[in-house]
Amino acid sequence: MFKFPQGLYVDVRIEETFDTKISFKKENLEEQKIRTNKGAFIRVFDGNRWYYSSITNVEDIQEHIDTLAKMATPDPNILQHPIVKAFEVNRDTLIQHDQDSVTDISVQQKQELMESYLALITDPAIVHHTSYYVDNKTIKSIYSSKGTAITFDKQTCGIRLTLELACGENKDQVTVSKAATNFAGIQGQEDFITEEINKSVTFTRDAEPVVPGEYTILLSPEATGVFTHESFGHKSESDFMVGDETMRKEWALGKAIGQELLTIIDDGGEPGSGYTPYDDEGTKSRKTEIISKGILTGRLHSTATSAALEEPLTGNARSINFEFEPIVRMTTTYIAKGNRPLADIVADIKEGIFVETIKHGSGMSTFTIAPARAYKIEQGRITTPLKISVITGSVFEALAEVDAVSSEYQLMTFVGGGCGKMEQWPLPIGFGGPYTRVKKLKVQ
Amino acid sequence: MKQEFIVIREKETAARVQNSSVNAVRIKDIVKKAVRVYENGKIGISGAIGDIGEDALVKGAVENLTAGIDYPYPLTGNNKDHRSYNDKAVSSEELLEMAESILATLQKEYPDFSFSETIASYGMEVEMRNTEGLDLKYSDAICYLGLLLKEKKTANLFDGFISCDGRQFDLNKFWDITRPVLEAYRTPVALPPGDTLPIISFDTSGPLGFLAKSLNGERYATGSSLFTGKMEQQLFNEKVSLEINRNPIFSPKPFFDMEGVVLKDDRYPLIAGGKLVNVFTDKKTAAQYNLPHTGAAAGEYDDMPGLAASWNSPIPLRFQSDSTDLRAALKGQLAVLVISSSGGDFTPDGSFAAPVQVSLLFDGEKLLGKLPEFTMRSHLNKMLGQDYIGTFDNNILYLGDLPNQLQGYYMTIMR
Structure with a gap:
């Protein structure tokens, strides 16, 4: 895949990310952002010093490997270096979220889930609130000059409500959050959210200063x-x-x-x-x-x-x-x-x-x-x-x-x-x- | 259809330091782009990292219009302002040479310490332009040194910092302050007697962060700010003044907000003479709550602009310096210069407590030694009220050529 220079240890990490962010101010939709991005981090080691490059144009990876290699001093015995010897060589594809990928959930479903939770915010002590749904799915691929070639995925999604509370002179900003590794894990959280809101309001209203x-x-x-x-x-x-x-x-x-x-x-x-x-x-x-x-x-x-x-x-x-x-x-x-x-x-x-x-x-x-x-x-x-x-x-x-x-x-x-x-x-x-x-x- | 374009280009060369030696060299070349389109009172945004063609981003932004997000505010236009704050950036070669030289001196003169982290040069260009005649461009480059200091005889994760940020790196001035700082680290001293001591800090981010919550126009208008209903009231000591300050001379960030607004003289007052005179707003908050528009739109390059500042792009609040002679202000009392105070916080009503992990004894001019750990305690109203000492231009302890400040208050000490 890449041409690794002689006498150096090289690894390349490519990250492809999918992100969603849907934000609300009170019940009004403020932002609906879906992004897919790609970037890479390249490391070259000559036994004495590391040389790194972080780039956003991943088609230039080989060029950056070559540039870093020119900065390094090749060592014909690099494979005997204790660090290089210690690197594991793994070859694996570990995709966990084919069946429950957040990329397969429509933005409307995500937005509707958020709206259903916003409907729970009814306490008059909550004078304002902002909230968001976010998800991230990242696919990482790592290749090394020792032969590692792995690809795996990970994902999280969640909701976060930021509540502005005013109970007379007692004021506070509190957050209620729930996260999981798939969309199903953050559905059906009405009881949890209601309980958290109620606890926060009571706390803001009644909390006393601690005696140090x-x-x-x-x-x-x-x-x-x-x-x-x-x-x-x-x-x-x-x-x-x-x-x-x-x-x-x-x-x-x-x-x-x-x-x-x-x-x-x-x-x-x-x-x-x-x-x-x-x-x-x-x-x-x-x-x-x-x-x-x-x-x-x-x-x-x-x-x-x-x-x-x-x-x-x-x-x-x-x-x-x-x-x-x-x-x-x-x-x-x-x-x-x-x-x-x-x-x-x-x-x-x-x-x-x-x-x-x-x-x-x-x-x-x-x-x-x-x-x-x-x-x-x-x-x-x-x-x-x-x-x-x-x-x-x-x-x-x-x-x-x-x-x-x-x-x-x-x-x-x-x-x-x-x-x-x-x-x-x-x-x-x-x-x-x-x-x-x-x-x-x-x-x- | 109106269109707006944001491009951020960042380049960095960083010497990564471990055990007082350069362990790695990191080069970054990052491009981030976003396009906003506006039609019929709606906004659509698309963004990407990498050198993506604008056509693809415009297409994405047009698709995003279907989300139906309101933005019925006039675009900022008819303003061309290109500013470059550093035409003599430190090159990668100069940076590495300088890093090796500094570390060699530290190894030789301070073998009882080890140093780690980063010495780097960082260049950025931020452009914002639109079809209404807005054409803003900010370019800058800084060199920064941030080294954790570890005393070899202790089992702490680290025992202090040395730092220096600036557009140029004045090695002579750097050593003139770094040597006394390191000598002070070598000299343990006891906390002066008394339950209340003058505390001097380089870092005003704690009070500013707490104040920012209550100076947020939306929180002010909706009633959750501690300052709601207190416009024009005396909140703090009459010396205290605070403003939005976007002058890159003070902080190497763009001189415009995320709606392309450039403030007159790059500043807008919020607290003047201790009185609340404004709260900060973006276009939406100003319109919605009938507040003065203060050009405080924040957000990432591809975010909807708003008041929700991201961690790396906070609302640029700055205290105005109000005092000149720190030694005289201390009236002969020895002070605590805080180097590291991590993990403290304010309660919602303004009570404050924080452990001070690293601090030096200070007479207002000279550093006298390293103090033991302790906890400090106060309340915002006292810190900026009767216990306020002042905010001073830092002409005493060189931390680079970006103008910085020292701020002081009397605080309760828990030994």
Whole structure:
């Protein structure tokens, strides 16, 4: 297909995307956008340095391979380079959405679904609203000079309602969202949407400012997902450890960092927004246990970090789109479910806070969670809604503070937003898990 | 049928840095095009990436007219304005040479740190023209350095940043500030005593992001803005003024909005002397709610223009600098210069809290050392009210030749 130059490693990733966006302002149609696009990312490696090119004219791929090759210094032994040796060679066609493709659903059907949900917005506290339906189907093809030739598809679709609420002087902007990997998965969501709207209105009307301090925190599956992602997920991305002895020592495999009830998994094969059957280097996805029963047992890798740290490939080299090179990222990351019923865990909490939904999170040495809806827990009961700016904790300590995980469990798919890592944002990821109790976090 | 054309061309050469060395070189050549057609009060839009012929896009836009999306507003026309802000862009060769030189110095003089991320040159051209005589063209090129700093002795993901953005890269000025910054990183100091400290920040995106929600004309008119009904009222300290500012001198973005509107002097006041004087609007919001039109249409190249700003194209709000002597304003008190505060937020009523992961002790002129992590807390009304110190042109800490600011407030410290 391509003429790969001698003495160099080369791979080419071609992305064909189909996107729909149908937007409303209140009940009025604002936008109906259907796009098909194509772009490519080319990498050349000479054993010393990488050379990348991102292009929108895919018919020029060969020309760009040749241009990058001229910048590189060929090495006749390139196949013996540890990174090049580590690259998997996969040949596969994995098309999952032939039968339920969003490309086969008419724009009218998509619009009508959205309109049916808009009819549910009747509460007078909702003074304005904007909303959209979106879908994306991406077909990726990856070819390498070692012989990889794979093509796979992935898709998501979803709806998102942004509600402007005014309950007297209490005002807020809230979102209600539902996403799935096919159109059927977002149909019939009337009860969910109505319940979410009602909870948001009640919350805006009744929420009280929190008294800052340290609290026991109970996290919903959504909040558990953000907590896992931010408190530990980013620490498991091994590009941070390459060439850094202190980091490797602090996060040495085999170290106990949580109680036995804690297992954290990253799985690119999990259907949803984090689905990555092959990563952007053509490595097949794995189910990686990062923490097993409280012990650090794995890390997430690209081929380069896997070779540098001499650890197995995990299929976590991902980019947000054809404009960027793959770097180490999470796919679908979650705490494995426990065996305690939620009611039992709540009943144990004398004074604490339940975090139900999340606006955003971040994960440096101090991780943060900004709740959307949170509630007091008093004497084993979830009670008053609370306005909270931010919940913070130390990534070095927080996992050891997890002392209960529920048997109830949910993994989630999303549209809108995603994970950010330096210049690459937003990357679709999946997360979720059980209800999780953390003994002590700071609340502002 | 009226037609409108948008073309964006982006070129980038980026040196990707890992462990203080150039690990990769990335070249980007991206073209994005969109066509809008207008007929009988309706709009149709088509867009694509790649150098697609305009005829195909016009055909797509005409088909999109059948969606029946209203756009009964006059097109901006009769304005030719071509502006180029950098005719001496840093070439790819110069960029790589400069990156190697900077990294070699960092490796030699600061072996206790490792640096990673990007040193890049980025060029862009944005054109918008239509059949009503609109012919706008913005071209620019910037060079940017953004390096994460990691202290080799810590197990943090990173411990700080050094950055510099500009149309030209003044290496002497870069080292004049980078060396004291790196020396300060090497010098741990304690937080000054007291529950309230002056906080100085380069980054005003937190308050601006929160203010943007309530300065949105649609939210103002429909009642969900905190400022609804408060036009001409004193909201903040009388020093505080805020405007839409599309002058590319300050921020390398087009000088026109997504409806082709060019503002007089590239600016429009929203808060003046602490009083609310306008909210921002596009053509639709202005017409629908009888508000002044402020040229604030946002969106991606192929989006319906509107007030819903995308993450990479926010409404360009800017505080006006209102103070000149930061050291004098601190009245001898030592301040906290925030380098990284990630993950904080405002509650809907304006309460604010944020962890400060990286900060330096600062006397208004000199950097004195690196502070431990802490959390800061306040409320928007206090930050821009009684606890407001001022907004200053940043003539102290060189971050490149794009004019930038320092803003200060007294805030509660949680140690």
